Amino acid sequence: MLLLGQRPLTTSDADNRLFANRSSELQRVRRARELGLNAYVHGPPGSGRTSFLRQVEREHPEARYIRLQGVETLAEWLEGVERAITRSDALPRERGNPFAEVFGQLAATQYKVVVDPLRHLKVALGQQQTASRHVVLVDDLDSDGCQEMFGRLRDDLWELPIQWVVAGTSSHLEPPADTFFDVVVELQSFVLEGLQDLVDRRAASGTAAEGALLRSRVATAIESIAPCTPRHALSAIRDLYLSEDLADATSRLIEQRSARSRxxxxxxxxxxxxxxxxxxxxxxxxxxxxxxxxxxxxxxxxxxxxxxxxxxxxxxxxxxxxxxxxxxxxxxxxxxxxxxxxxx
Missing domain, CATH: 1.10.10.10 (Winged helix-like DNA-binding domain superfamily/Winged helix DNA-binding domain)
Incomplete structure (x- = not known):
């Protein structure tokens, strides 16, 4: 069956065969991983950040993947990391002493009480019996979240036995979060070579007849599609394949490319x-x-x-x-x- 959907790719063998034109970016993250460096991955909407992280996970099965879309507070972010580290759906918390809580509230009126936000994560890391550093892959972290986690807690996170690969929505990180990452990887839009690789991989997912039809339908319009993100490319390719009027579909893509350039x-x-x-x-x-x-x-x-x-x-x-x-x-x-x- 010809696979022209635009869902994020997973770590499976079948999806690995669909993953197009990011070998140099993967190599950069691979070298960062070998050197113990933190990496930040960014790209425009539709550039395939999730699919990219899943391929990193495929190369490093010991890595822990976590998606932070929709998570709003620092405590929730850190709890998500803790769940990834422990591979647990339930995180037991010690039941507090009610009297201690009351006295704590009274004391807080006179003294500033400082609570370590990383205390639970540190305990979880201490319970993991491994001599190597943990690798955590964080997906969909917006600029505010990145600043809150890797800016506000930068020095404390540096001390933890965790190596981070973070896929974010911002192309520019503000200080102090920017210095947390030693390697920055940009997922650029596909030019003609990358787009052709995507078409060939998708064509190979179907029968010989389906693949040949896809290549022939895209051939006349492929230059009008590039440069574009993988998501936009798949949308255009799918429309070309399904269109009843190929000439009109190609014309629309040419008009669209002209409009996008402005x-x-x-x-x-x-x-x-x-x-x-x-x-x-x-x-x-x-x-x-x-x-x-x-x-x-x-x-x-x-x-x-x-x-x-x-x-x-x-x-x-x-x-x-x-x-x-x-x-x-x-x-x-x-x-x-x-x-x-x-x-x-």
Whole structure:
């Protein structure tokens, strides 16, 4: 069966065969791992951060993977790391003495009580019988979370027997979190060579006839797709394969590439996020976390994208749902203009 879905890849052998064009980035993380260095991995929405971390996990089975999307507090982040280290779904906590708690509250009115946020993690590490450092792979940590964990606790985390590989949404870390990571790896958009590798791997997942059809349908449009993220590439490839009018689908991709070349970085992020999450609304928490801008800014960008013919909207209840226009099966609305210059 031809595999053209855009779900994150796992550590399985089948998914490893689908993983395209990141050998140099994996090699950089591999060398960092051998030297005991902490690594930070970043890339635009749809660049395959989760799939990349899973491939790192595949190479290092002793590593512990943790996904922090939707986690809001430092205590929850650290508890998630503790669960990964202990491989436990339940973390027993010592039952406190109620009298001690009362006296502690009274004392806090006169004295500043300092509690070590890493105390539970340190206990968990002490209970693990291993001479080597633990490797923890952290996925989907936003800039605020990265600053809170690796900035605020930087010096304390340095002292723990943990090596970190963190996939974050921010391309630039503020001090002091920036100095926690010795190696920074960027997952760049695919150029033509990487895109062709992706097509070949997906074509090989199906029958010989399906693979040949996919290659022939993509051949005339592949230069119009690159450069792009793996997620956007898969969306375009899937539309080309399914389209009833290949010429029209190719034309739409050429128009889309022209429009994207004039987009600001924010508009491009919003568009790519809607390719993945849409149809959805401007307040979707997953989308806002990924693009890293406010809801009002997303609404502004969507209005511009809609006027450019790159997204459509539909009122559903009190919300306005937006969908991207990709492929050749969605006709442009009568009288709709081409994408204006300076789209931001």
């Amino acid at each position: 987009m600001s970085a924010t508009a491009s992020k919003v568009f790519d996020a809607f390719v993945h999450y849409g149809p959805t609304h401007a307040g979707d928490e997953r989308l806002l976390a990924e693009v890293g801008v406010s809801r009002s800014r997303v609404v502004q960008v969507l209005t511009e994208l809609e006027s450019a013919g790159l997204v459509t909207s539909e009122r559903v209840g009190r919300r306005k749902l937006y969908s991207t226009l990709t492929g050749g099966d969605t006709a442009r609305k009568p009288g709709e203009e081409s994408t204006p210059d300076g789209l931001s």
